[in-house]
Amino acid sequence: MPATPIDLRDALEDRILTGHIRPGDRLDEAALARDFSVSRTPVRQAIFQLAATGLVEHIPRRGAFVVEIGPERLSEMFEVMAELEALCARNAARRALTDDLADLGRRHDACTEAAAAGDADAYYYANERFHAAIRTIGGNAFLLQEIDRLQKRLKAFRRIQLRARDRITTSLEEHERIMRCLIAGDAESAASEMRKHISIQGDRFGDLMATLSRDQKPRHYMKQA
Amino acid sequence: MPATPIDLRDALEDRILTGHIRPGDRLDEAALARDFSVSRTPVRQAIFQLAATGLVEHIPRRGAFVVEIGPERLSEMFEVMAELEALCARNAARRALTDDLADLGRRHDACTEAAAAGDADAYYYANERFHAAIRTIGGNAFLLQEIDRLQKRLKAFRRIQLRARDRITTSLEEHERIMRCLIAGDAESAASEMRKHISIQGDRFGDLMATLSRDQKPRHYMKQA
DNA sequence: AAGCGCGGAATTGTATACAAAACGATTGAT
DNA sequence: ATCAATCGTTTTGTATACAATTCCGCGCTT
Secondary structure: OOOOOOOHHHHHHHHHHOOOOOOOOEEOHHHHHHHHOOOHHHHHHHHHHHHHHOOEEEEOOOEEEEOOOOHHHHHHHHHHHHHHHHHHHHHHHHHOOHHHHHHHHHHHHHHHHHHHHOOHHHHHHHHHHHHHHHHHHHOOHHHHHHHHHHHHHHHOOOOOOOOOHHHHHHHHHHHHHHHHHHHHOOHHHHHHHHHHHHHHHHHHHHHHHHHHHHHOOOOOOOOOO | OOOOOOOHHHHHHHHHHOOOOOOOOEEOHHHHHHHHOOOHHHHHHHHHHHHHHOOEEEEOOOEEEEOOOOHHHHHHHHHHHHHHHHHHHHHHHHHOOHHHHHHHHHHHHHHHHHHHHOOHHHHHHHHHHHHHHHHHHHOOHHHHHHHHHHHHHHHOOOOOOOOOHHHHHHHHHHHHHHHHHHHHOOHHHHHHHHHHHHHHHHHHHHHHHHHHHHHOOOOOOOOOO
């Protein structure tokens, strides 16, 4: 990538999301500037923007670091995510048209197929599409935007994917239940099922994190000099 | 304020939140730079940060504008806010210690007094403190952070306050109900009451907005040249 | 008179230069 | 030998200069 005149921010964000730059790493302005063949000025802009969204933490005269999220914070984020997705489901149950449900059904089928094939990657993708559909049907554009933002922040920590076979099976069952609620137009149940569905992922992820972080020592800066 | 070496961002944000700079206004880099007695560089940083949080919208070669939120978007934001506060309430119901409840009771009393005195400003403040307590008891730091961010974005449109007398009365009744749920440890009811409580505010605010916006014409830029 | 194009002024975006603060390491004292 | 202070280096933060684009108004054409 020789030059990125339009949106350097996305390029940097991408490096973080893809794990090229990892949590805890310092964002070296000069190095990034060289790397992207621009001056430090636009690099700093990008860094500050990412700091404002919460993806990186900027410490005034020390530098910017990709946020390191501990298990507790991660669990908190999943709790919020669960609530937001539950809201989508609640709205979707009320607002879904028959066409929407048909489309959703197709996406659910795709999940089923991926699960049957035991293709974890395919399931991951189909799962995303299933949830995306529900979010869209929910029809709250602002909510969608917030969910996207939160997803980005979580994605940085999704490098280690949940590929456990049994999880896919239960995940699919949960989708099944959610779908039934949506078809029935039962908003409260849809919300509650969705909340559970996401929470479980969060719990599992949290467990995994906790396990992995055991042999990772705290890496850098302290609050005060 | 002759100089703001540390955090210009907050100063700018404050100008927006206090209505000194209003929705739809363009943020003139040069003017702000003069105004704060700094160069354009830090001003631009601040603007970009605010853009990333969603308070201002930055259009590449056109400038930055304080976001103008229409009634629909506002309603969406309130819906999300209601859900987030409901989550706080749900957690608070589960996690509240007796000390927490005692403190909350005192804050509730403050609301009651303000309402009895018919002091809308005092009620507004006491109300804030009541909600803040519940959020804290909820104990999800990330959630708190998100709520703060959302509040800021809404506050820019709260210049016109809800001072209706009857609203205060019903608001107080709603607080009463929420408190009972919290004391009883009924998480689901607490969440649902809180959601209703916030939603109503949103609806009323939306109505007000819709009324006011009738004689305000669209002000600026269009998507494409 | 209305629409179009052209040119100057203003504004945004980027680069570079410089000031100030933090970091690291070497040196000196106890 | 350990700790502390100081000097040089590195890195962040700010200012300024300049390039590029957009905005705005003028005059021209039809």
